[in-house]
Amino acid sequence: MVFSSLTFLFLFLPIVLFLLSLCRKTSYQNTLLFLSSLLFYAWGGVSYTLILLTSIVVNYLVGNAIQRSTRHRKGWFTLGIILNLSSLVFFKYANFLVDNFNILSGLFGISPITLKSVLLPIGISFYTFQAISYLTDVYRGQVQAQTNFIKLGTYIALFPQLIAGPIIRYHDIHSQLNQRSYTWENLYEGIQRFCFGLARKVLIANQLALIADDIFARAPNTLTSATTWIGALVYALQIYYDFAGYSDMAIGLGRMFGFRFPENFNFPYIASSVREFWRRWHITLSAWFKDYLYIPLGGNRKGKFRTYLNLYIVFFLTGLWHGASWTFVIWGLLHGTFMVIERVGFGKLLEKTFKPLRILYTLLVVVTAWVFFRADSLDYAVRFIGRMFSFQLGDGLSAFVTFYNQPQYFIVVAIALLGSTPLFDFLNKKWKTAIQNGNKGLEHTRYVCVILGIVAVLFVSCCFLVTGGYNPFIYFRF
Numbered sequence: 001m002v003f004s005s006l007t008f009l010f011l012f013l014p015i016v017l018f019l020l021s022l023c024r025k026t027s028y029q030n031t032l033l034f035l036s037s038l039l040f041y042a043w044g045g046v047s048y049t050l051i052l053l054t055s056i057v058v059n060y061l062v063g064n065a066i067q068r069s070t071r072h073r074k075g076w077f078t079l080g081i082i083l084n085l086s087s088l089v090f091f092k093y094a095n096f097l098v099d100n101f102n103i104l105s106g107l108f109g110i111s112p113i114t115l116k117s118v119l120l121p122i123g124i125s126f127y128t129f130q131a132i133s134y135l136t137d138v139y140r141g142q143v144q145a146q147t148n149f150i151k152l153g154t155y156i157a158l159f160p161q162l163i164a165g166p167i168i169r170y171h172d173i174h175s176q177l178n179q180r181s182y183t184w185e186n187l188y189e190g191i192q193r194f195c196f197g198l199a200r201k202v203l204i205a206n207q208l209a210l211i212a213d214d215i216f217a218r219a220p221n222t223l224t225s226a227t228t229w230i231g232a233l234v235y236a237l238q239i240y241y242d243f244a245g246y247s248d249m250a251i252g253l254g255r256m257f258g259f260r261f262p263e264n265f266n267f268p269y270i271a272s273s274v275r276e277f278w279r280r281w282h283i284t285l286s287a288w289f290k291d292y293l294y295i296p297l298g299g300n301r302k303g304k305f306r307t308y309l310n311l312y313i314v315f316f317l318t319g320l321w322h323g324a325s326w327t328f329v330i331w332g333l334l335h336g337t338f339m340v341i342e343r344v345g346f347g348k349l350l351e352k353t354f355k356p357l358r359i360l361y362t363l364l365v366v367v368t369a370w371v372f373f374r375a376d377s378l379d380y381a382v383r384f385i386g387r388m389f390s391f392q393l394g395d396g397l398s399a400f401v402t403f404y405n406q407p408q409y410f411i412v413v414a415i416a417l418l419g420s421t422p423l424f425d426f427l428n429k430k431w432k433t434a435i436q437n438g439n440k441g442l443e444h445t446r447y448v449c450v451i452l453g454i455v456a457v458l459f460v461s462c463c464f465l466v467t468g469g470y471n472p473f474i475y476f477r478f
Contacts, residue, residue, distance in 0.1 A: 001043035002163075002473065003194075003249045004201050006465055012040065013253075017187075020257065026179055030154045033257060037159040041123075048121040051087070056153045058083055059131045060146070063138050067145030077139040081132060088128045094118045096324035123163040125321055127156050129288055134170040136292055142171045151177045160253035164246050164473055166264040166284040169291070173259065180258035190256030192454055197248025199457035200241045201473070202464050204419070207412045208238035216374055220383040228388045235374050236367045237416045240269065242474045243282070262287075269420045272358035273350055274338040274365055285321075289314050308340045315339065322373070327381055331372040338365050 001008050016036050023029045042049040062080035066073050089097075095118055102112035134155065137143045146152040155177060161168060215223065215231030223231070247264035254261040268281035278286050294314050300307040312333070319332020342350065350358050368385060375381035418424070435443045 001040055003246070003253075004198060004461075004465065004473075006462065009462070009465075012036075017256065020182060023182075026177075027150075029180075029182065029257070030150050030177060033158060034150050034154045037154070037157040037162060040159040041157065041162060051091070051121050051124070052127065052157055055084070055087065055127065055131055056149075056156050059134060059156065060149055060152050063135055063145040063152070064147065066135065066138050073139060077135060080135040084128050084131050084135075088124060091118055091121055091124055093320075093324045126165050126167060127162060129167050129285075130156055130170070132292065133167075133288065137169065137171045137174075143174050146174070146177075158254075158259075160250040160257070160259075161261060164243070164250075165282075166247055166250060166261055167288050168261060168284065169288065172262065176259050182258045186255050186258055190252045190254070192252070192450060193255060194249050194252030195454045195458050195461075197245045197250075197252055198461050200245030200248060200419075202245075202461040203457070204412055204416050205238050205242035205245055206464070207408065208234050208241065208416060211409060211413075212238050212374070216384075220380070220387040223387055225387060225390050225392045228384055232367050232371055232374075232384075232388065234413070236269070236370050237413070237420065239370065239373070239474055240265075240420060241416060246473050267420065267422050267425075269363060269366075270359060270422065271362050271366075272355055273342055273347060273362055274335060275342050275347065277362055277366055278335070278339075285318070289318060293317070304343075307343065311339050311343070312336045326378055327372045327375055330378065330381075331369050334365070334369045334372065 001012065003009075016032070019032055020029055023032055038049055038053070041052055059080065062076055062083070065076040066080070069076055094115060098113050098115045105112060134146070134152070138145045146155075155168075155170060155173060212231055212235040215227060216235070220228065244265040251261045251263070262284055264283050266280040266283065268277050271277035271280050294310055297310045297313065298306050299310065315332040315336030316329060317332070318335070319328045319330070322328045322332070350361070368388070371384050371388070372378075372381045375384060431442065431446055435446065
């Protein structure tokens with residue numbers, strides 16, 4: 001089940017909200033959300049749900065063992081990390097590791113290993129990282145181990161962020177598992193955030209996907225340099241609106257249920273350095289790697305060489321976390337390389353440069369790297385990027401018009417470009433400021449406009465969903 005489906009919008013979510021309205025105690029709400037989350041996950045396959053339940057049971061037992069133990073805390077913690085990572089490696093990387101081993105073994109005449117294809121449980125990367133966060137926070141003494149199985153299960157399996165984040169660290173939410181407010185104000189704010197996130201996904205990301213998929217389906221040597229740049233830029237917008245739209249829906253759902261999830265995006269395409277980009281893109285993943293990997297490795301406290309090495313380790317694993325493919329690894333290492341370059345001294349030079357040029361540099365790096373993220377193979381990515389920088393003569397805009405001569409594509413691209421900047425956010429803040437300064441007429445106007453906007457985007461989004469077409473979220477793959 002996905003958020004952008006009619007089944008979720010008009011059956012699953014209304015039933016959950018109605019039942020929650022009947023639950024007065026937080027403990028009852030937790031039980032309902034836990035069971036609802038298991039049902040939501042089981043929609044994709046009961047066997048996947050058993051894997052999720054096993055993860056919850058194991059982390060519940062290990063977390064309490066860490067809490068109770070005095071002499072073997074580190075041993076229990078190490079065991080918990082090994083069990084979580086072993087599950088992730090087996091289901092996500094077994095095929096990748098075997099394939100690469102067979103390639104190397106073939107060079108030395110060693111017989112290949114045969115492994116039946118291992119299916120990837122949806123969302124395993126996300127809920128495994130949340131489980132590791134829980135064990136780490138308990139081990140560090142930041143929180144007490146959760147003795148209530150339902151509460152821990154709700155944290156790990158909560159369906160708004162179960163499949164594709166945001167990645168929520170346990171110490172940021174454990175108090176909300178004990179007490180939170182299920183109010184009309186939260187419901188209103190949550191519905192508003194959810195509906196506009198739905199519009200980002202259905203009305204923008206899905207339409208951009210039609211363009212990006214068509215261009216990336218063509219052989220690079222059949223495309224002009226301009227067309228490849230259009231494909232890369234459109235994909236950059238697609239993945240932003242796809243993932244940011246999902247995060248908006250997840251945050252909105254959490255607010256409906258009384259939770260406050262951390263923000264996951266902050267206009268990443270206006271970043272003026274790669275370093276800043278990662279403070280704006282997938283913020284919860286960046287924070288997770290910083291707190292649970294980069295700093296424990298030594299961060300920037302053990303000299304320049306160790307800092308650079310730590311950055312490479314973090315971004316190698318960031319790439320690998322996104323997918324069991326060398327294309328993702330190269331994508332991660334490219335970002336790591338530019339993070340190191342900026343630390344070596346280029347960052348200081350950037351600070352003295354005209355800001356639009358800094359943004360242009362960052363976009364050049366990020367958009368080029370996205371080709372590796374999107375491509376099905378390293379060979380295709382290299383040829384596509386080679387075409388991008390070949391600057392072959394040809395009218396890419398004319399090709400764009402020929403392929404996509406419907407006005408909706410131009411409208412969507414224009415809205416996507418404007419929406420990737422703080423323009424609409426700036427106008428909204430100006431509106432709120434005017435209201436706070438005493439213009440009560442604007443307050444009523446704004447309220448009416450928001451309600452009409454919610455109804456309009458929900459109606460139009462549902463019309464697009466009824467017609468079918470592209471709908472799965474990109475980050476479901478991870």
